[in-house]
Amino acid sequence: MIAKTSKLEMASRRDIRCSWCGVQLLVPPEAQAIRCAVCQAITRVQSYDPLTQVRDSINQAATRIINMVSSTMTGPVSSYPVAPAVGTCGYGYYVQPPRPVILPLPSLHGRKRAVLCGVSYKGKSYRMKGSINDVKCMRYFLVEKLGFPSDSILMLTEDEICPLRIPTKENMRLAMRWLVQGCQPGDSLVFHFSGHGSKVPDNDKDEADGFDETLCPLDYETEGMIIDDEINDTIVRPIPKGAMLHAIIDSCYSGTILDLPFVCKMNREGYYIWEEQICSSDTYKGTSGGLALCFSACNDNQTSVDTTALSGNASTGALTYSFIQAVENEPGLTYGRLLNAMRQAIRGAKTGGLRLSGPIAALINRALFNTELTQEPQLSSSEKFDIYSKQFLL
Known part of the structure; x- marks a missing residue:
């Protein structure tokens, strides 16, 4: 009692x-x-x-x-x-912690923070070799090259000890909410995912192709996938004026994974147009005044790769590796130049050392043996802009 x-x-x-x-x-x-x-x-x-x-x-x-x-x-x-x-x-x-934990809090203005999710699906037939390497490389790149505070980066991988940092569906949802919590003008946010992607039939009729694109968390077989509608609601809509969100999504079928209103359609000569993705005037997929951009691994009808061909040793996602390489090699590049550089790097890689990231990878790899990779990175945005004059900035 x-x-x-x-x-x-x-x-x-x-x-x-x-x-x-x-x-x-x-x-x-x-x-x-x-x-x-x-x-x-x-x-x-x-x-x-x-x-x-x-x-x-x-x-x-x-x-x-x-x-x-x-x-x-x-x-x-x-x-x-x-x-x-x-x-x-x-x-x-x-509870009484074993010892006090005292950390400096980051500035409330001009903050840089990131959520990096790498899912390798250990023990599954569709296991990926490069996903955890991708987030480790991205963390190093953000901290050492772009000045992100190391204590403002949240990594979710199967290698983490803390149960809240395992990339389950619920933990990924919580991490995305943390990313935009209290977002203010001057903030620069990054969301990076390396793992499997898929698509499901669109039930609310807001997709031009009739499908919602998805991310596959570690437990997606039992808990379900995270669809693009939820991703947009969680990390796109809250971005206020003066803040920026960059997403780097290294997964299959990811061209419109953030459900942003505009997709940059570019041909091999570099000419582009912004294609509007809005199906209904009643549907708003933009931000609260800020800018959201997404570099995705491929078009909505393409697959992405897990490869050693680009790095020469460890397996990495083709998008993640080409993104980091392009930004490091050419400081001050524009969004257009960055997109072209990633596409050129991937076009030049033969599939001899490439592995497609999906349950049917073996079949597709045999079909593409010694042929050029058809994966083409995509850029989508919450607003239109001149990609060859706007400087890339994180």
């Missing part, structure tokens, strides 16, 4: 929000940290002070990095010792 809580005890308790899922937590005054009973994430609790509470409110989104991106944590959330619940708290139970 649970004892009744006195009015004095209730008055001394505080309400805070879980730093990961946002659920309300009732915190006893002596608690230093609390574990959410819903998502199991740990939220640190500071001593009550009005100025501190104001600061915490302003930095609510940034504090999530302490729990999710900290490289100083020595183990998964579940490794921390848990104290039994006290009183009638009910929403969660508090």
Whole structure:
């Protein structure tokens, strides 16, 4: 039987929000940290002070990095010792971390942050060899070459120890929400996915080709795929004026994976037009004033590759490798030049060392043996612009 809580005890308790899922937590005054009973994430609790509470409110989104991106944590959330619940708290139970974790919070303005998802589908017949290499290369590139703070990059791979960083459908959804949480003018956001992609029949009639494009998380066979409508709602629509989102999607059938309003249609000579993807005047697929762009591995009817032909040793996705190589080799390049450079690099690679990324890979590889790769990277955008005058910028 649970004892009744006195009015004095209730008055001394505080309400805070879980730093990961946002659920309300009732915190006893002596608690230093609390574990959410819903998502199991740990939220640190500071001593009550009005100025501190104001600061915490302003930095609510940034504090999530302490729990999710900290490289100083020595183990998964579940490794921390848990104290039994006290009183009638009910929403969660508090824990005492083995040692304090103190990290500097990133600036609220001009922030750079990224979510990098690499799914290799270990133990499956359709396992991919290059996906985890892709996100490791992308992380190094963003931090060492483009100045992204290392503690503002969230990586999801099967190699991660923390269960919240495994690329399941729910974790990928949470990571995408984290990416745009509190987004403000001056922010630069990156979403990178390397893994399988697919397509399903379009039920809401907003696709020109009649199909929704999808990403396949680790558990897609049981939990389902993430369709482009949800991706657009989650990471495109919230982008405010003055902020930018770049997506690099290294998967099959990914030409319109972000459901952006415009796709850059380019021929081999480099001439292009912007093709509108809006099927209905009632459907809005743009941002809240900011700019969203997506470099995808191929057209909606093409497959992408997992290859050693471009790097010469380790397996990587053709799009990821050609993207990083082009930006590193030519500082200050335009979006048009970047798209052309990626296409030229992939056209020049023969399929002798290439492996298509899909369950029917063996059949397709035999059909394409010693032929040029037909994969063509695509660029889509929330607005039209001159791709040969606008400088690429992350």
